[in-house]
Amino acid sequence: MAPSIVSDIELPRDIPESRQSSANVPIEKAFGLNNRTIIITGAGRGLGITLATAVLESGADAVRLDILPEPSAEEWEVITKLQKSTGVRAIYKNCDITNEEAVEKVVADCGEEARQRGKPVKGMISCAGIQQMVDAIDYPMDGFRRIMEVNVTGSFLISKYTARLLRDQKLGGSIVMIASMSGQIANRGLHCSAYNTSKAAVHQMCRSLAYEWGQWGIRVNTLSPGYIRTAMTDGLLQEKPEVEEQWMRGALLGRLGAPEDFKAPCVFLLADGSSWMTGADLRVDGGHCATA
Numbered sequence: 001m002a003p004s005i006v007s008d009i010e011l012p013r014d015i016p017e018s019r020q021s022s023a024n025v026p027i028e029k030a031f032g033l034n035n036r037t038i039i040i041t042g043a044g045r046g047l048g049i050t051l052a053t054a055v056l057e058s059g060a061d062a063v064r065l066d067i068l069p070e071p072s073a074e075e076w077e078v079i080t081k082l083q084k085s086t087g088v089r090a091i092y093k094n095c096d097i098t099n100e101e102a103v104e105k106v107v108a109d110c111g112e113e114a115r116q117r118g119k120p121v122k123g124m125i126s127c128a129g130i131q132q133m134v135d136a137i138d139y140p141m142d143g144f145r146r147i148m149e150v151n152v153t154g155s156f157l158i159s160k161y162t163a164r165l166l167r168d169q170k171l172g173g174s175i176v177m178i179a180s181m182s183g184q185i186a187n188r189g190l191h192c193s194a195y196n197t198s199k200a201a202v203h204q205m206c207r208s209l210a211y212e213w214g215q216w217g218i219r220v221n222t223l224s225p226g227y228i229r230t231a232m233t234d235g236l237l238q239e240k241p242e243v244e245e246q247w248m249r250g251a252l253l254g255r256l257g258a259p260e261d262f263k264a265p266c267v268f269l270l271a272d273g274s275s276w277m278t279g280a281d282l283r284v285d286g287g288h289c290a291t292a
């Protein structure tokens with residue numbers, strides 16, 4: 001697919017199509033996701049479902065994967081309305097991202113179905129993740145291992161099979177891994193050593209995968225949220241309500257994040273406008289990490 005030329009600069013001829021800049025398009029297209037399908041894990045609820053909405057609003061079909069047998073009914077209704085009004089497709093598939101066989105099959109199915117719709121898979125958001133608050137000194141090893149299994153191994157598996165599909169399609173693509181500011185800092189008031197360690201691993205995985213897969217035009221970046229009000233943090237705040245006040249002390253914009261705050265940053269990382277961005281982290285934290 002030749003990008004439409006808006007300047008008279010010629011693209012180098014010796015670079016395969018998957019690695020040519022796709023950013024040389026009018027600016028509204030640089031932020032759009034038309035004519036493609038995006039896979040999103042953890043999109044049965046929380047941040048993942050909001051990011052799926054952003055994908056649909058940007059013109060792509062969204063395949064939502066989650067371990068939950070059914071998506072959250074209320075949020076699914078919003079997506080159904082969006083499908084009817086815009087003609088994009090939202091598909092929900094049950095998948096445990098720690099099960100390699102299941103991940104391999106679901107990604108292959110997504111690829112084939114997307115091809116048949118004429119909207120090839122060109123991106124993936126790895127959003128599924130779990131959290132646990134336990135003192136490190138008493139951490140039960142099965143809990144520690146489960147966090148690593150979902151947040152690290154699961155993120156790797158879905159990335160690996162998406163990358164195989166993108167490599168074989170020869171169209172390039174963008175992988176966005178939802179990491180966390182907790183991959184770079186220890187959160188005051190929270191004892192979450194396994195979670196924080198897992199998110200640091202996601203940051204390093206991103207750089208390593210970006211290094212290996214750039215040859216096929218596959219970009220890999222992380223998006224690192226600060227504190228967002230979702231089912232995940234509601235659980236933490238129910239256990240330790242005093243923590244919210246502590247979080248608010250680092251909130252330079254006077255509020256915690258909402259899932260909607262991540263729609264535009266995530267679409268930017270998926271879209272052609274960020275065509276020369278890979279191996280990077282985009283931190284969106286309301287300024288939390290800017291102060292000590």
Ligand SMILES: NC(=O)c1ccc[n+]([C@@H]2O[C@H](COP(=O)([O-])OP(=O)(O)OC[C@H]3O[C@@H](n4cnc5c(N)ncnc54)[C@H](O)[C@@H]3O)[C@@H](O)[C@H]2O)c1
Pocket residue numbers: 041042043044045046047048065066067068095096097098126127128129130131150154178179180181224225226227228229230231232233
């Ligand atoms: N909420 C926050 O403050 C915050 C901050 C930074 C990063 N994050 C990250 O954002 C992502 C989404 O978090 P959220 O707050 O929406 O959490 P959430 O618990 O509301 O949603 C996570 C989703 O992942 C799914 N999931 C869990 N294990 C899975 C598995 N094995 N296979 C497939 N799906 C699975 C869950 O069913 C759920 O739908 C996570 O990666 C989380 O670490 C959240």
